[in-house]
Every structure is written in structure tokens, then in C-alpha cells.
Amino acid sequence: MASSISRSPEMAEIADHYSQTPSPEETQRTIRRINAAYDWTGPDDPDNPRNFSLLTKTLSIASITSLAWASCFAGAIYAPAQASVGQEFHQGRLASVMPLSLYNLGMACGPLVGAPLSETYGRKTVYVATTPIFLAFLLGSGFTRDIVSLSICRFFAGMFASPNVNNTSATIMDYCATRYRGASLGIYYSIPSLGAAVGPLIGGFVQRQLGWRWTQWIAVIVTCVLYIPVLFTKETYKKVVLKRRSIRMGMGDSSSQQTSVSRTIRHFFTVLILRPFHMLFTEPIVTLVSLYNGFIFGLLYTFIISVPWIFRHYYNFSKTGESLSYLGITIGTLFACAPFVLIDFSYYQKRLIRWNQTHDEPLPPENRLISSMIGSFLLPASLLVAGWTAEYQIHWILPIIFQGLTMLACLLIYAGVNLFMLDAYGPLYGASASGAMMLSRYSLSFAFPMFALEMFQKLGAGWATTLLAGFTLLMAPIPWCFFVYGERIRARSRYESSL
Structure with missing residues (x-):
């Protein structure tokens, strides 16, 4: 009877379980791995953007801030071109100013595009994905043949430029300790306004020398140049960083990070x-x-x-x-x-x-x-x-x-x-x-x-x-x-x- 008991599947499973019981050290390592998928492991966690090197943080902040500047620069550079646009398309002043105003209205609608993408895929993905669409509409603005097409292109350009402005402050806060939030954001808040101020200054010279269409194309060129460094920045959004770390560790996407559509x-x-x-x-x-x-x-x-x-x-x-x-x-x-x-x-x-x-x-x-x-x-x-x-x-x-x-x-x-x-x-x-x-x-x-x-x-x-x-x-x-x-x-x- 003893031999029959020893050969029973239930007893074999129990014996196998106890033979594989992990040691306390292995248990602690497993707990640390699980915790690492849910939160920073401590103040020195290397994946925490606040622990990146000073050079990395400085270059990254400069890159995304420059892109935010370019997004507002592209909006305001049109201002000196109103008269030329009205003359070419035989429109009054109100119709000629609409491409400027509608760009700002598009900026107001931008978070409807950028925020869900940022929550799901991270901040860097938003910069990388929306900027080419913004550039495509801005490029198209320079090729339009009527005021309606120009206004529509400018509206959608503003919509897809908006995440570059609205996400930057969140990215800066990912890098900076809470104590320095005021100074960091105080500096950043002047950047979009600076882009809007510089835009018409440069746009006036461009419009007189090259024509109003080049105000759009110059903005495309400037933005393309400033877009390239952003491609080499790192992701900073905590939820996405932890999700990717969990996948690298072979643990998959933790249940707390999974959200239905x-x-x-x-x-x-x-x-x-x-x-x-x-x-x-x-x-x-x-x-x-x-x-x-x-x-x-x-x-x-x-x-x-x-x-x-x-x-x-x-x-x-x-x-x-x-x-x-x-x-x-x-x-x-x-x-x-x-x-x-x-x-x-x-x-x-x-x-x-x-x-x-x-x-x-x-x-x-x-x-x-x-x-x-x-x-x-x-x-x-x-x-x-x-x-x-x-x-x-x-x-x-x-x-x-x-x-x-x-x-x-x-x-x-x-x-x-x-x-x-x-x-x-x-x-x-x-x-x-x-x-x-x-x-x-x-x-x-x-x-x-x-x-x-x-x-x-x-x-x-x-x-x-x-x-x-x-x-x-x-x-x-x-x-x-x-x-x-x-x-x-x-x-x-x-x-x-x-x-």
C-alpha cells in the first residue's frame, strides 16, 4: 500500500512542489523584479528620467523646447503675408486673416489627438508621430490655390503642431525635481510666445523677398531641422517606461497597466x-x-x-x-x-x-x-x-x-x-x-x-x-x-x- 501511495499523482505533485520551493533569496529577487515593473526601484533608478546625466537632460529639453518654439513660429510667420494672400486670392482682410486664426483654433483641438497617444504610447511617440503630419499640412499650405484650402491646411497643421507645445511642459517635469518646477516651467513658458514673436519678424523679410508661399516652406525647413534631434531623445513618461521595462524582463504588460479601449x-x-x-x-x-x-x-x-x-x-x-x-x-x-x-x-x-x-x-x-x-x-x-x-x-x-x-x-x-x-x-x-x-x-x-x-x-x-x-x-x-x-x-x- 505504501508503494501505491508513493506512486499516486497527487503525492507526486506535492513532492515536486516542495522540491521546487524557492529560497528566501530567490523570493526576494522575484519580489524586486515584480516591484520594478510597477514603480521606480528607488531614488537612483537608472530608468527614471531624473537620473539621466545632466548632458542628456539638457540636450533633450533643448530639443523638445525647440520643437515647441517651431510650432508657434510656424503659426505666426503667416501674419505679414495676409495682404499678399488677399491680393492673390481676391479676398478681403477678414478672409485673409483666417489662416492665422484657424491655426490657433487647431492648436486648441490638438490635445484631442496628442493626449490619448501620449497616455498609450508615451511622450516621445507623440512628438515623432504628429510632427510629420503637421509638416505635411504646412507644406501643403504653400501649394494651395484658394483661401479655403489654405485655411483648412493651416487648421490641421495647428492641430498636429499642438502636442509639441502641450506635451513639452509634461516632459520637462519628468526630468526636473518638484522643487525646480517653477523655474523650469517659467523658462519654458516664454518659448512658445517667443516663437510667435519671431515668426512675423522673419516672415516679413521672407514674404517680400520670396513671396508668401515661402513663409510656409521656411517654417517647414526650420521645423525639419529642429525635429531631427527629437528622434534621439529617450522616453520619459513613467507609465510607458515601466511597461517597456516589464516587457524586457519577460513579465509582459502588468495588469495594472492594461486599459481597455x-x-x-x-x-x-x-x-x-x-x-x-x-x-x-x-x-x-x-x-x-x-x-x-x-x-x-x-x-x-x-x-x-x-x-x-x-x-x-x-x-x-x-x-x-x-x-x-x-x-x-x-x-x-x-x-x-x-x-x-x-x-x-x-x-x-x-x-x-x-x-x-x-x-x-x-x-x-x-x-x-x-x-x-x-x-x-x-x-x-x-x-x-x-x-x-x-x-x-x-x-x-x-x-x-x-x-x-x-x-x-x-x-x-x-x-x-x-x-x-x-x-x-x-x-x-x-x-x-x-x-x-x-x-x-x-x-x-x-x-x-x-x-x-x-x-x-x-x-x-x-x-x-x-x-x-x-x-x-x-x-x-x-x-x-x-x-x-x-x-x-x-x-x-x-x-x-x-x-
């Missing part, structure tokens, strides 16, 4: 459409920040449209002079990051260090607002001086200087209130809050070019800028109110904050 669609419909609209109309922080930042970007495109007319009408600038008149907003945008970084290190970083010594919870997000509070009064003052010095034809350098200060103030405001909003809503709802702000930003950038020039022509530079300054003065208390009452407002929010 229907669930993905529901997720992005909520995050990108439903929740941003709901927050836009129910959350005071999102409503006011979106309104303020949207108006600021509208101001940028107001200058892009009106600056050549101002210096032609009041100072009799030549065509070359009209193009060079964009230097004011270009230089102002270029140097806007310097005072923001100074404020971040001299105020915010010191407050953060002292706070962390005595508190366990994060520093209140209201401390991000200092730059916006400064910019809120610098903006209307700069607008008034820029407009009335031109109206009274005081030396042309003064309106150029104060146009630059206007853009500097705009970016101080934008960076401060945007970081405040991101910190207030945290990682869970910050993406939806940013989506609402982005919708407002590009929608007003779509609208302003259609009436900006007529407003300046009918009111004159002085009264037109006074009207704009009045609106900015009405919005100036926004960051101050958030600084004083922000904690109470956040306490009443329907959405979980970061605190």
Missing part, C-alpha cells in the same frame, strides 16, 4: 472635454485664470497684427522697418523668464525651505502668485505708455520698449497664475484645469486677430491700447484676491486639491 475613451472624454468645461464654469480659480491667460494670449496676437500698422501709420516706417518693429515684443518675450526665475529663487525657494523645516504638508500654492501680482500692474501701465507714445509720435524707440515690457508683464502673469492653478488642483485634476485654460487661451487667440487691426485703425493706437489696458486693469486684482482668499476658495472647491 472603451475605458481609455471614457477617460479622455472626461479629462479633456467634460471636466474642463465643468471646471471652467464652476471653479472660480479655473474661470478667472483661464480668462486672464486667454486675454494675455489675445494681446500677443493683437500686437502681431497691429504692430506693423502702428509704425507705418505714425512713423512712416518702410517695409523693412515694419518687420524690425517686432523686435520689441521679441526681446521682451526673450527676457521675460529672467525676472520670473529671480522671483522664484529669491522668494519662493526660500519660503519653501523654511516651510519644509516646520511643516509636513506642501507649501500653499498662493506663494506662486508673486510674479503675477507684479505683472498685473506692470501690464496696463506698459500698454498705456506704448499706445500714447505712438499716438503722439514720440520717438519710435519708446513704443517698442514698452511693447516689450507689455510682453514681459504678460508672461510674468501667465507663469505665476498657471503654476498656482496646477499646484492648487494637484496631479489628479491639474490636467483638466490646464485643458480649460488652454481652450480659453487658443480660442481668444483665434478671435483677436479678426478685429484687432480694425480696432486700431478706428480708435488710433492711444485709445485702442487704453481700451485693452482697461480690461487688464479690471483683471489686475485676480492674483491679489487669490493670494489673500485662495485658501478659502480652495476649501469650497468640488475637486480635490493638492493640499
Whole structure:
């Protein structure tokens, strides 16, 4: 009977099981392998982008930032070509400005393309996949034979260029420690605006020498050159990096990382459409920040449209002079990051260090607002001086200087209130809050070019800028109110904050 028991399949299976029981060391190794598929293995995990070499991080950030710059450069380079397009296609000014406005509207729709791709395939894949489509539509813009085709091509070019702008801030945060988020993003926030400012400066020369079609083709060439380094960057999105590591380790895609198509669609419909609209109309922080930042970007495109007319009408600038008149907003945008970084290190970083010594919870997000509070009064003052010095034809350098200060103030405001909003809503709802702000930003950038020039022509530079300054003065208390009452407002929010 003993022999029959020893030969039974059940006993053989049990014996085989105990003979293969792993040692404690093997168990620990298996646990570490499993954990490595779900999270970083520690602060020194080599796959964590924050542990890449300084050279790798610097070159990667420079590459993707340059691509974001090119995407906005391609949008604004069309501005000086409006008259030539209208003349060739026998169109009025409103129809001729539509390719500029529709590019911005396409930028507003871009996250519907880029965000699902980024979530599933990673940030680098978005840059690599959408940029060639953007370039194809931009190239086609130069070959169009009517205003409708040009407008359609520009719209889709903007849609597929948008992920280059919107994903860059997320990639930068993958590389940078949380402590340096303010300085890093403060520098980046000036880059797209710089592209929009440089675009018409270069576009004016290109349009006169080569024709309006070359404004599109020059943008294609520039973007192609800046696209190549992006191909050699590494993936930074944590979820995708861990999924690929799990596959390399022979563990397949972990169940926590698997998401059905229907669930993905529901997720992005909520995050990108439903929740941003709901927050836009129910959350005071999102409503006011979106309104303020949207108006600021509208101001940028107001200058892009009106600056050549101002210096032609009041100072009799030549065509070359009209193009060079964009230097004011270009230089102002270029140097806007310097005072923001100074404020971040001299105020915010010191407050953060002292706070962390005595508190366990994060520093209140209201401390991000200092730059916006400064910019809120610098903006209307700069607008008034820029407009009335031109109206009274005081030396042309003064309106150029104060146009630059206007853009500097705009970016101080934008960076401060945007970081405040991101910190207030945290990682869970910050993406939806940013989506609402982005919708407002590009929608007003779509609208302003259609009436900006007529407003300046009918009111004159002085009264037109006074009207704009009045609106900015009405919005100036926004960051101050958030600084004083922000904690109470956040306490009443329907959405979980970061605190």
C-alpha cells in the first residue's frame, strides 16, 4: 500500500512542489523584479528620467523646447503675408486673416489627438508621430490655390503642431525635481510666445523677398531641422517606461497597466472635454485664470497684427522697418523668464525651505502668485505708455520698449497664475484645469486677430491700447484676491486639491 501511495499523482505533485520551493533569496529577487515593473526601484533608478546625466537632460529639453518654439513660429510667420494672400486670392482682410486664426483654433483641438497617444504610447511617440503630419499640412499650405484650402491646411497643421507645445511642459517635469518646477516651467513658458514673436519678424523679410508661399516652406525647413534631434531623445513618461521595462524582463504588460479601449475613451472624454468645461464654469480659480491667460494670449496676437500698422501709420516706417518693429515684443518675450526665475529663487525657494523645516504638508500654492501680482500692474501701465507714445509720435524707440515690457508683464502673469492653478488642483485634476485654460487661451487667440487691426485703425493706437489696458486693469486684482482668499476658495472647491 505504501508503494501505491508513493506512486499516486497527487503525492507526486506535492513532492515536486516542495522540491521546487524557492529560497528566501530567490523570493526576494522575484519580489524586486515584480516591484520594478510597477514603480521606480528607488531614488537612483537608472530608468527614471531624473537620473539621466545632466548632458542628456539638457540636450533633450533643448530639443523638445525647440520643437515647441517651431510650432508657434510656424503659426505666426503667416501674419505679414495676409495682404499678399488677399491680393492673390481676391479676398478681403477678414478672409485673409483666417489662416492665422484657424491655426490657433487647431492648436486648441490638438490635445484631442496628442493626449490619448501620449497616455498609450508615451511622450516621445507623440512628438515623432504628429510632427510629420503637421509638416505635411504646412507644406501643403504653400501649394494651395484658394483661401479655403489654405485655411483648412493651416487648421490641421495647428492641430498636429499642438502636442509639441502641450506635451513639452509634461516632459520637462519628468526630468526636473518638484522643487525646480517653477523655474523650469517659467523658462519654458516664454518659448512658445517667443516663437510667435519671431515668426512675423522673419516672415516679413521672407514674404517680400520670396513671396508668401515661402513663409510656409521656411517654417517647414526650420521645423525639419529642429525635429531631427527629437528622434534621439529617450522616453520619459513613467507609465510607458515601466511597461517597456516589464516587457524586457519577460513579465509582459502588468495588469495594472492594461486599459481597455472603451475605458481609455471614457477617460479622455472626461479629462479633456467634460471636466474642463465643468471646471471652467464652476471653479472660480479655473474661470478667472483661464480668462486672464486667454486675454494675455489675445494681446500677443493683437500686437502681431497691429504692430506693423502702428509704425507705418505714425512713423512712416518702410517695409523693412515694419518687420524690425517686432523686435520689441521679441526681446521682451526673450527676457521675460529672467525676472520670473529671480522671483522664484529669491522668494519662493526660500519660503519653501523654511516651510519644509516646520511643516509636513506642501507649501500653499498662493506663494506662486508673486510674479503675477507684479505683472498685473506692470501690464496696463506698459500698454498705456506704448499706445500714447505712438499716438503722439514720440520717438519710435519708446513704443517698442514698452511693447516689450507689455510682453514681459504678460508672461510674468501667465507663469505665476498657471503654476498656482496646477499646484492648487494637484496631479489628479491639474490636467483638466490646464485643458480649460488652454481652450480659453487658443480660442481668444483665434478671435483677436479678426478685429484687432480694425480696432486700431478706428480708435488710433492711444485709445485702442487704453481700451485693452482697461480690461487688464479690471483683471489686475485676480492674483491679489487669490493670494489673500485662495485658501478659502480652495476649501469650497468640488475637486480635490493638492493640499
